[in-house]
Amino acid sequence: MTRPGATAETAGEQLVADLLAPGMSLEETHVSRVFLGRDEVYKIKRPVDLGFLDFTTIERRRAACEAEVELNRRLAPEVYLGVVPVSRGADGRLRFGGGGEVVDWAVHMRRLRDADRADRRLEQGTLDRPGLERVAQVVASFHAAARADEETARFGTVEAIARNVDENFRQTRDRIHRYLDPAEAAEIERWQHDFLARNRDRFAARIAAGRVRDGHGDLRLEHVYLQQTADGPRVTIIDCIEFNQRFRFADVCADVAFLAMDLAWHRRVDLAEHFLARYARAAQDFDLYPLAGFYESYRAYVRGKVAAMLAADAAVSEATRRRAAAEARRYFLLALACGRRPLLEPVVVAVGGVIASGKSTLAEALAETLSAPIVDSDRTRKHLLGVPPEQPVRDGAFAGGYAPEVSRGVYEEVLRRAAAVLDSGRPVILDATFRSRRDRRAARRLAARYGVPFFFLECRAPVAELRRRLVRRARQGGVSDGRLEILDDFLDRWQPVAGELPPEEHLVIDSGRPLADQLARLGERLPAWPGGLTA
Incomplete structure (x- = not known):
């Protein structure tokens, strides 16, 4: 790669001087020199041994270039064009491709927009x-x-x-x-x-x-x-x-x-x-x-x-x-x-209600407010059943994939996943119907086990509105399997929250009101990402 008598530093200067064509720019890293053209990029490995990598021979650098192209085509097949030689022409100057003595190798890429x-x-x-x-x-x-x-x-x-x-x-x-x-x-x-x-x-x-x-x-x-x-x-x-x-x-x-x-x-x-x-x-x-x-x-x-x-x-x-x-x-x-605790205080927020009551919409909005993960029963159920999230499971209201014993396993897994989040010291949002007192008590026990606050947000809407939402959902599709034909069965089996939770933990949400109004009300009760803080 170098002319006789050249040091590593002067060889690098020669390489840059020969290969940096008009209109190109150069970026240097600890392992590469990257030549950026308008539409294409060439990347040359530097002849270094850093302990965790060794590019000191041309054979090793070529192998690394070939591996880079092969591996990166997994995520960017249209970007990685191949491996090209760096050759010395009859005039003694280096160039990408062409004939002459091959002195090194480069990864050839299509350039993506910096913006x-x-x-x-x-x-x-x-x-x-x-x-x-x-x-x-x-x-x-x-x-x-x-x-x-x-x-x-x-x-x-x-x-x-x-x-x-x-x-x-x-x-x-x-x-x-x-x-x-x-x-x-x-x-x-x-x-x-x-x-x-x-x-x-x-x-x-x-x-x-x-x-x-x-x-x-x-x-x-x-x-x-x-x-x-x-x-x-x-x-x-x-x-x-x-x-x-x-x-x-x-x-x-x-x-x-x-x-x-x-x-x-x-x-x-x-x-x-x-x-x-x-x-x-x-x-x-x-x-x-x-x-x-x-x-x-x-x-x-x-x-x-x-x-x-x-x-x-x-x-x-x-x-x-x-x-x-x-x-x-x-x-x-x-x-x-990173070894210290996260910025937000942990909390368990369970968002529930009958099907089409607006609980998932509210959970999504709260997730942004809290920068918290959502553990939802719909995706958890389908993961346990081995079906993709968007694939419908058209079983009866309390049969098949929605049989009581299956639902018990789903709620146990939701709480297990939530516990993993709490183990990291972060808040977590649970998105499920929480139809039964048993399921609500289990969520509250989880919060008590970790010594963190608990809130149950019960979303409500008039039955006529529930029906309108389910008709619209049938046209649009989605992750939820809630549908009009099972609504009445679900309403019949809903167990009201009747004195089982302290008033400060049970918040009834009218999901017919604008989402901004719902969040403003909750903002008075729930922790939130500190205003103006991004880091």
């Missing part, structure tokens, strides 16, 4: 909650189809995770003092090790549940694009880890927590919580919650380490080193903060 990148959208105020929900759905579908076998499972053990954690601390031992004081650095290391030791059973359960998969490994905002196409919104995710499978074979929570951490780093903790909640619902994986803080801390430390390496790299520009040093400190501080 569509999630971090740019966040800066411009166009990264909204619906967009993040689409990202959550794409990531959940990707994980569902990803490889999960005995080999991937080995990387979900406490021992395998501890290896990665220890490597982080070892590789920053000589420079962490530039960014944190000794007590802060020691606190991060102690907390991550203690968490692994205390939660061995949780990590084992994740393996048993098939949640350790061949994922992305580097799921950050700058790798996510939210595009508007002629066919509607599209999410494209690029740049997964290709150089070391132990950073890609991991609990799916490690991917999800990476993006949540990045949102928090960008001072949008509210959106981080929203993304976690939407992913948990899309993947039906609420058991990730007790591990989310650990993986966020781990991922923040990884990014701090990478930024610190770049800040110490003499082969990049002074401006790049200064920016990397500032970023490193913020990442390390975030790794420290």
Whole structure:
């Protein structure tokens, strides 16, 4: 790749001088040089050995380029065009493709619009909650189809995770003092090790549940694009880890927590919580919650380490080193903060009522107010029955998939999932009819077990309005199986709330009133995301 006698630094300068064509720009990372044209991108691996990767030979760099294309086509097949040689022409100059001596290899990509990148959208105020929900759905579908076998499972053990954690601390031992004081650095290391030791059973359960998969490994905002196409919104995710499978074979929570951490780093903790909640619902994986803080801390430390390496790299520009040093400190501080309790106080909010009473609409609105996950009985039931959320289950009102014994299992699972959320110190919203006193008492006992407040919001509407809503729902479809022909049976079996709850815990909601009015009334009773606070 270099001319005789060239040092690594001068070889890099030669490469940039030859390949940076007019109209192109250059971005440098700790492992790559990225040449950005108007419509295409070329990425060259830097000849470095960082311990966790080794690109010091042309053969290794070519293999890494080929792996990058293959793996990233899982989520962005139209972006990754292939691998091309970097060759030296007869004039001695380097070029992409062409004939002549092959001195290196590059990944060839179609360029996506910078304005569509999630971090740019966040800066411009166009990264909204619906967009993040689409990202959550794409990531959940990707994980569902990803490889999960005995080999991937080995990387979900406490021992395998501890290896990665220890490597982080070892590789920053000589420079962490530039960014944190000794007590802060020691606190991060102690907390991550203690968490692994205390939660061995949780990590084992994740393996048993098939949640350790061949994922992305580097799921950050700058790798996510939210595009508007002629066919509607599209999410494209690029740049997964290709150089070391132990950073890609991991609990799916490690991917999800990476993006949540990045949102928090960008001072949008509210959106981080929203993304976690939407992913948990899309993947039906609420058991990730007790591990989310650990993986966020781990991922923040990884990014701090990478930024610190770049800040110490003499082969990049002074401006790049200064920016990397500032970023490193913020990442390390975030790794420290992730080990502390969430910003919102935990609470159990059960939203119930007869079918079509407006409970799911209210639950969705409350979820935004609280930045809290919703555990709903409709999706839980269908997950347990093994059918997609939108597929109707047309059994009778209290038969088949809605038989009493099935419904008991559904409510038990709803409360088990809610307990997982509470284990992380977060609020949780339960969306179910809570038709029976038994089910309402069980939800209240859950809150009492955790020593957190409990509220039962009972949504009501006139029967004529219930019928109108069910006729409309039949035309539109959705997750709920509530329909007009079972309404009367359901009304007959509704058990009124008659003195079973203290008045301060039981709030009757007229769902015929504007949603804003309902939320304003509840805002006087329920905790909410602090006004004006995003981080």
